Amino acid sequence: MTHWIVLPIILPALVAPFIVLAARYHIGIQRALSVAGVLALIAVACGLALESADGTVTLYQMGDWAAPFGIVLVGDRLSTMMVLLTAVLALFVVLYAVGSGWDNRGRHFHALFQFQLMGIMGAFLTGDLFNLFVFFEVLLIASYGLMIHAGGNARLRAGVQYVLFNLVGSTLFLFALGSIYAETGTLNMADLANRVALIGPEATVGIRVAAVLLLLVFAIKAAVVPLHFWLPSSYAEAPAPVAALFAIMTKVGAYAIIRVYTMIFPPDLAVTSGLHDIWLLPAALVSLAIGMVGVLAAKKLDRLVAFSVIGSMGMVMVSISLFTPESIAAALYYIVHSTLAGAALFLISDLVRTGRGNLDLTNQPIVSGNSLTAALFFVGAIAMAGLPPLSGFLGKLLVLDAAFDSDLAVWIWVIVLLSSLISIVGFARAGSILFWKAHSVAPQEGIEVLPRPAALSYVAVGGLVSLLVGHTVFAGHVHSYTTTMSAQLFAPEPYITKVVDTPGKLSKPKGDY
């Protein structure tokens, strides 16, 4: 048994207290440690992704206790890819935070950042529902601190809403876990998959309630309408690097839905029939529409980006809720795209704020560093709106293709295409107000011109944008990998037997009792 798989959790968990205790007053050392930690995390994540690329399921038993009794970490293609995505995103976010000086506007940015990474990594790697809850709480409590980093009234007020909404979500999660445990007597995902399949059709009331509660919890995390109300103001008010990191947090919800509803409650299970196609799919379509209408209606750039995140999560959820191998593969491709594009846009909106002083979409004098910021916004907006040639277009194409056989195919096509049009108009409006009309507004006398954003900020945003380009250029490879990933998700037996049948040091293998 190798110990590599526990490193993505242990490493940030060690770096964070070290930053707090040893480098408290030295922002330079904090930055160096944080960047080094993230670089090491990327190396570990690459190793894990390579290890699981051939379909190997890596199992790690905490304290060498066998599965239903001990806590397990499991790495398969999906979780290692999400870990890698998080680590890569974290690198550019931390570079931006350093470059723009955001990390020095409040205290403990880097420590909280590492704790947040620990929670996200743990949520992706755990094989146990209760531990999923615990890691959700770890990432949430770190995100509360990050959300109100640098203070300010508007941010604190948005922070209160964000914290309260998530506390309610956590309580719902506990109710769901309680009812699952009462029905099945286990919380290990692989063990649950076996036991839920054994529940007869006459005794499904409890497990149905649990499945719906669990879906609600993950839908809150994924900001699916009507559970999206926490997202716009908290993402808009959060410091830009934090909002960019939060781009992966909605994906934690999407990941949890994919994991739980392919393994524990697979789509052909009679107990939860109708949950995806009757409830989740229409909600996802509405989120897509509301998100993109919000893009058009937003009066400030940060809200515009927040709504575009809701819209792209709607797109991801549309694809997930079809629950065919093709649609999950398309959803996974789109998840990578949407994380990178959302994060890039949040950082770009901070570039605009740095060079302009505010984010109101009104006619104002020209932004410092106009041409480069405008070019980056142009690329980011094309990606997010789903115009060719970037990965948003390919992702939407894959989703539309996967939706071809659905009963609601007409609705999906109409809403996806119309909402794309609306978001194109919204982004075009914002871009032309910010960058083109500004040329016609004469700068007022006596107002000092704001400095250009730092070069490192541009490097970070440029890195994210070039990853988007790479995601487009290598779309064939990425998509064939996500296809194998979804094949592994739809054939969970190797995962389940690996987790359930691997003996621990203190328990004998089955049959020896």
Add this chain to the structure above:
Amino acid sequence: MEMLVASAIGILTAGGIYLLLRLRTFPVIMGISLLTYAVNVFLFASGRLTIGASPILQDGIEAYADPLPQALVLTAIVISFGMTAVVVMISLGAFLGSDDDHVDDQSQNHDDRSEGTL
């Protein structure tokens, strides 16, 4: 006893949700506390209700209490306690900063709101 525990959970949840739908931070935080109490009792009951039963394997004992929900409840209590402390501090900061303890989003037109509508 089942009736008693079930109605306790129900009343706590109902009270919690009622308070949660208030618009000021203090009742909302109270509501969340009530909800976490409800969920703690609920988790506790998810391992079946037993009286005086031992949670550890011993010779000659037939009935056991399930120890796992007790561990889960401990975790849940610690987490919700910490979270409540965090939310109290953040909402106190927000209240002291803007002199307004409303939870809903009014910050954008806050300036032109007259005192009478509060």
